[in-house]
Amino acid sequence: xxxxxxxxxxxxxxxxxxxxxxxxxxxxxxxxxxxxxxxxxxxxxxxxxxxxxxxxxxxxxxxxxxxxxxxxxxxxxxxxxxxxxxxxxxxxxxxxxxxxxxxxxxxxxxxxxxxxxxxxxxxxxxxxxxxxxxxxxxxxxxxxxxxxxxxxxxxxxxxxxxxxxxxxxxxxxxxxxxxxxxxxxxxxxxxxxxxxxxxxxxxxxxxxxxxxxxxxxxxxxxxxxxxxxxxxxxxxxxxxxxxxxxxxxxxxxxxxxxxxxxxxxxxxxxxxxxxxxxxxxxxxxxxxxxxxxxxxxxxxxxxxxxxxxxxxxxxxxxxxxxxxxxxxxxxxxxxxxxxxxxxxxxxxxxxxxxxxxxxxxxxxxxxxxxxxxxxxxxxxxxxxxxxxxxxxxxxxxxxxxxxxxxxxxxxxxxxxxxxxxxxxxxxxxxxxxxxxxxxxxxxxxxxxxxxxxxxxxxxxxxxxxxxxxxxxxxxxxxxxxxxxxxxxxxxxxxxxxxxxxxxxxxxxxxxxxxxxxxxxxxxxxxxxxxxxxxxxxxxxxxxxxxxxxxxxxxxxxxxxxxxxxxxxxxxxxxxxxxxxxxxxxxxxx
Amino acid sequence: xxxxxxxxxxxxxxxxxxxxxxxxxxxxxxxxxxxxxxxxxxxxxxxxxxxxxxxxxxxxxxxxxxxxxxxxxxxxxxxxxxxxxxxxxxxxxxxxxxxxxxxxxxxxxxxxxxxxxxxxxxxxxxxxxxxxxxxxxxxxxxxxxxxxxxxxxxxxxxxxxxxxxxxxxxxxxxxxxxxxxxxxx
Numbered sequence: 001x002x003x004x005x006x007x008x009x010x011x012x013x014x015x016x017x018x019x020x021x022x023x024x025x026x027x028x029x030x031x032x033x034x035x036x037x038x039x040x041x042x043x044x045x046x047x048x049x050x051x052x053x054x055x056x057x058x059x060x061x062x063x064x065x066x067x068x069x070x071x072x073x074x075x076x077x078x079x080x081x082x083x084x085x086x087x088x089x090x091x092x093x094x095x096x097x098x099x100x101x102x103x104x105x106x107x108x109x110x111x112x113x114x115x116x117x118x119x120x121x122x123x124x125x126x127x128x129x130x131x132x133x134x135x136x137x138x139x140x141x142x143x144x145x146x147x148x149x150x151x152x153x154x155x156x157x158x159x160x161x162x163x164x165x166x167x168x169x170x171x172x173x174x175x176x177x178x179x180x181x182x183x184x185x186x187x188x189x190x191x192x193x194x195x196x197x198x199x200x201x202x203x204x205x206x207x208x209x210x211x212x213x214x215x216x217x218x219x220x221x222x223x224x225x226x227x228x229x230x231x232x233x234x235x236x237x238x239x240x241x242x243x244x245x246x247x248x249x250x251x252x253x254x255x256x257x258x259x260x261x262x263x264x265x266x267x268x269x270x271x272x273x274x275x276x277x278x279x280x281x282x283x284x285x286x287x288x289x290x291x292x293x294x295x296x297x298x299x300x301x302x303x304x305x306x307x308x309x310x311x312x313x314x315x316x317x318x319x320x321x322x323x324x325x326x327x328x329x330x331x332x333x334x335x336x337x338x339x340x341x342x343x344x345x346x347x348x349x350x351x352x353x354x355x356x357x358x359x360x361x362x363x364x365x366x367x368x369x370x371x372x373x374x375x376x377x378x379x380x381x382x383x384x385x386x387x388x389x390x391x392x393x394x395x396x397x398x399x400x401x402x403x404x405x406x407x408x409x410x411x412x413x414x415x416x417x418x419x420x421x422x423x424x425x426x427x428x429x430x431x432x433x434x435x436x437x438x439x440x441x442x443x444x445x446x447x448x449x450x451x452x453x454x455x456x457x458x459x460x461x462x463x464x465x466x467x468x469x470x471x472x473x474x475x476x477x478x479x480x481x482x483x484x485x486x487x488x489x490x491x492x493x494x495x496x497x498x499x500x501x502x503x504x505x506x507x508x509x510x511x512x513x514x515x516x517x518x519x520x521x522x523x524x525x526x527x528x529x530x531x532x533x534x535x536x537x538x539x540x541x542x543x544x545x546x547x548x549x550x551x552x553x554x555x556x557x558x559x560x561x562x563x564x565x566x567x568x569x570x571x572x573x574x575x576x577x578x579x580x581x582x583x584x585x586x587x588x589x
Numbered sequence: 590x591x592x593x594x595x596x597x598x599x600x601x602x603x604x605x606x607x608x609x610x611x612x613x614x615x616x617x618x619x620x621x622x623x624x625x626x627x628x629x630x631x632x633x634x635x636x637x638x639x640x641x642x643x644x645x646x647x648x649x650x651x652x653x654x655x656x657x658x659x660x661x662x663x664x665x666x667x668x669x670x671x672x673x674x675x676x677x678x679x680x681x682x683x684x685x686x687x688x689x690x691x692x693x694x695x696x697x698x699x700x701x702x703x704x705x706x707x708x709x710x711x712x713x714x715x716x717x718x719x720x721x722x723x724x725x726x727x728x729x730x731x732x733x734x735x736x737x738x739x740x741x742x743x744x745x746x747x748x749x750x751x752x753x754x755x756x757x758x759x760x761x762x763x764x765x766x767x768x769x770x771x772x773x774x
Contacts, residue, residue, distance in 0.1 A: 121625060122625075122628070125625065125628060125629060125632055126632055126636050129680075130679075130680040133624065133625075150680060183621075183680065183681075184683070185621065185680060185681055185682055185683045186680050193597060196597075303601070309674075309678065310598055310674040310677065310678070311671060311674035311675050311677075311678050313598040313674070314598060314599060314601075314667055314670055314671070315667075315671055318601040318667065319600070319601055320600055320601045320602070321600065322597070322598035322599070322600060324597070324598060
């Protein structure tokens with residue numbers, strides 16, 4: 001074992017380099033100055049100076065989700081560390097591998113209410129998958145390597161390492177990633193139980209009304225998992241629905257793709273979830289935005305749940321066949337069992353099932369009516385989808401109506417192309433995430449779909465984007481209102497607009513120009529295509545301010561806590577009367 | 590220590606057997622004795638809204654830096670399964686045993702019970718203490734401190750009997766528990 005004594009700051013950089021880190025998103029501060037001295041003396045690792053640490057974490061998330069690598073953040077003690085908290089919880093909820101290094105006050109000052117001191121490990125304990133406070137320089141390399149291991153294996157997540165100033169300044173031995181022993185307590189289960197897999201596959205083959213419901217776990221498992229999922233769906237001829245986190249795991253253009261399930265999912269996906277007799281959940285977590293009322297969730301189906309995290313299983317919905325394991329590994333074994341046993345689907349039953357699904361699909365639940373004057377946000381996004389077809393494109397979004405419309409109208413053929421804050425629903429995610437995506441994919445068109453409320457939450461990162469000349473495109477669907485708040489107030493809270501008006505927002509065009517963006521506008525349906533093309537073709541960072549209908553609402557909608565058959569298709573439609581069977585089912589429930 | 594077996598989650602049928610009945614379970618959790626480990630466990634319970642009826646913790650292996658946490662909690666079968674899975678997910682946790690379902694176990698709690706009184710009441714408290722095999726560990730002319738060991742129900746009963754005899758103060762350790770038989774954890 002080769003041990004070399006080094007200064008703490010050098011150990012950190014060497015450990016990052018040995019973990020194959022090319023870029024870190026950071027912001028310097030008092031206690032991290034000795035580390036920044038070392039950063040300034042090297043060019044192996046690029047440092048992106050963000051404008052705010054929250055932006056740094058979202059950028060790292062965008063980088064991680066689009067490249068499959070770990071996103072790395074560097075923040076100082078106290079306010080630097082507390083600013084990362086929202087980003088860390090976001091990464092925790094969406095299972096994104098992020099390593100966040102924070103500075104801490106000198107060891108002997110800890111607990112003294114020192115300048116810029118905060119109990120960072122205490123604050124971030126429930127915000128991370130795991131965290132560490134390093135006590136001596138000798139532990140530094142081992143802990144950083146362990147942090148990368150924990151962040152990337154099992155169910156991925158954010159890991160924070162808190163490093164006191166004296167540890168950065170001190171001297172200690174360096175150990176490489178292969179020289180450390182990983183804690184015996186941490187051993188995620190990758191292979192699924194063979195018997196459970198056989199049972200699941202037999203159930204799947206015998207199904208008369210099957211659905212495959214896949215989520216972010218497939219994306220996290222790597223591109224191979226998406227290929228295997230696609231093989232399974234194509235081989236069986238079964239319908240497939242993908243959650244918000246799973247979009248791109250199966251090609252959206254194929255007929256077997258039903259769209260997204262849940263609150264703003266498609267009619268066909270939700271009705272198929274409700275009426276199916278076998279549901280195979282692969283890497284999704286029966287989130288409340290998908291299940292609605294759990295007591296009435298898919299009442300007649302037998303359910304298989306594949307998840308690498310045992311705590312996801314039976315958390316919201318009790319299942320018949322639980323399989324703990326990595327999606328790619330379990331999918332491979334499922335395909336193997338299917339082929340070995342030469343299983344056949346029930347073609348006649350499947351034909352009937354598809355006929356029924358096609359009747360739901362014929363309702364065109366994502367449809368909208370683009371009138372002559374005001375741009376409908378759905379129209380803008382479906383044009384963006386059309387005009388970027390075949391391009392090397394990545395999309396990030398913020399949170400709210402525009403996010404749901406983007407999920408409905410943008411179609412992804414591959415994984416790792418779609419970055420959105422699903423679990424935490426963090427407004428302010430989109431712009432910094434796009435920055436991280438562009439850093440990891442310099443040649444791709446990276447488009448951030450946002451709207452004013454979210455945009456203003458981390459607008460400072462436009463400065464970073466311009467500063468580094470990252471050619472990020474921001475499409476601001478400007479409706480002068482917090483649209484999702486307005487929609488819920490209209491539908492559920494007395495039809496009274498309360499504190500959601502944004503008509504006093506700044507002039508975003510001037511603002512974008514001040515940040516160093518090229519700024520474009522569109523306010524008429526006829527201008528949409530030209531504006532989007534101009535945005536996509538611009539050389540550097542570009543901002544398109546698109547004025548859209550203030551009063552548009554997202555449909556379909558399953559009200560919170562309602563059952564799937566309570567889906568509402570549009571403002572004039574109090575219940576989707578889809579076919580007689582459904583009504584009979586609804587009246588029985 | 591025995592190697593950890595691969596985890597298998599419960600099936601719907603197993604969970605449905607007990608429906609929504611709230612059950613009390615005692616978990617024994619072997620952890621690395623490192624800074625913040627108790628906070629992780631306690632934070633997990635408070636953050637996810639699980640109950641803690643009793644919690645004890647102490648180092649059990651100085652050389653390996655291992656501590657054992659005994660937690661008495663309650664919930665529906667789905668919640669109990671969640672608690673177990675969530676505990677197992679914590680990085681410093683070596684092993685989680687649900688002593689309520691994994692074969693027979695013994696559990697004990699210790700209480701120090703202070704009783705103040707004179708005359709017949711004082712003698713009566715001593716008599717009851719004798720029946721419960723409680724020891725006197727401190728005495729003044731007008732008070733006793735009794736040490737009593739037993740399961741939670743025995744301690745509850747003793748304390749209830751001391752109430753009318755001049756109960757002043759109680760300190761309880763919380764439950765410690767261990768599986769019966771020759772197996773280690």
